[in-house]
Amino acid sequence: MTMRWTRFKYHINATLLLLPLYFLATTLAMGPDGATGATVLAPKSVGPWQVEPRAAGHWPPRPGQELDMTVRFDAGPAAEIRTAVLTIGDRAPAVEDLLSPAAGLLHGGEVLREAHVPAPADISADAALWLTVERWDGSLHHVSWPLASS
Template identity: 30%
Template sequence: MSKATTAQPASPLSRWWHQWRFHLNILLLLVPLGFMPKYFADASLFRGDSGLGERDIGTLQVGPWSLQLAELRDEAPRPDGPAGYMKNFNAALCDACIEPVKAVYLRIGKPRSLRTAGVIFFGTPYRLGATVPVPLRTQENAELWVTLEGWDGSVHQASIPLKTASPATVAWLKQQGGKP
C-alpha cells in the first residue's frame, strides 16, 4: 500500500527567511563598517601616531627636567567602579631626562611627601600613561601636581592649574556641584 504524502506549505517565517537571508547577510557585513572610523582613530591614538593624546597640555618644566603632558581623552572623568572617577593622562620625558629620571608621579592636589606623590606613570619614557582619581569634592581651582624622582634621590615638583590641564574635568566638577 502506498501512502500519498502531500507537501505542507512553508510557514510565513520560513518564506520570509528564504526571501531575505541574502539581504540580512549583507547588512551584517555593512554595519561593522560604520564603526571602522572610530576604531582607526582609537588605534592611531593608542599607537601614538596622532600625538600623546586628544588634548595636548604642553611642556611642563619640573626642576632641571621637563616633560610633555597630554590628556588621553578630552572628556569628563569616567566612573571606574569602587575606585570612583578616573582621568587618563599621558606624558613623554625630554631626551635629556630619560636617563636621570627614576619615576614620574601625578596627583590632583599638592602631595605632602614622596609617599603621597600620587599615581605613578607607566610605560616607556617616550609615552608614559597614568590614571588619576578625581574626587567629587575637588575644588575648581585645584592643581595637577607632577613629581619627578631622580636616580640620585632628588625630588622635583611642579604644578599646573586643573582648569588649564583639563577644562572638561573642571566643567564636570561644576556640574557635580560638590556632591560627596
C-alpha cells in the same frame, strides 16, 4: 526556513564585510595617542624632560571622580625615570606619598605614559595638577598646571 536563511545570509555577509571599514574609520579619526577630544595642557619641562599632559575625560576634574591622563615625554633620558606620578592638590607630594592611593602612577612606554588620577572629594580653588618624577638617584622633579585657569 531555508528561504529565510538564503535571504539573510547576504545581509550577514555584507555586515561582516563593512564592519572592518567602520573600525578603520574610527581608528583613523583618533589622535596620535588614541584619545579623541582630549584636553591638551601646555607643555612644560620637569627636570631634563619636556612633558605634555592630556586629559581624556572631563577637564577640569570633578571632585571625587577619577581623571584619565596621558603624558607624553618628548625629550630626556627615559631610562632615568624611576617613578612618575600625577596628583591633584595644593602642593607637590612628598617622597613617602608617591605610592599612596591618592596618586596616579604613570605606566606605559618610554614616550607615552598614562595614569588614572583620583580627584579629592574637596578640590580647593588654588589646587593644581602635579607631575612628580623621581630619578634613580632619588632626586625629585615637580611641575604643576593650575586647575582654575584651565
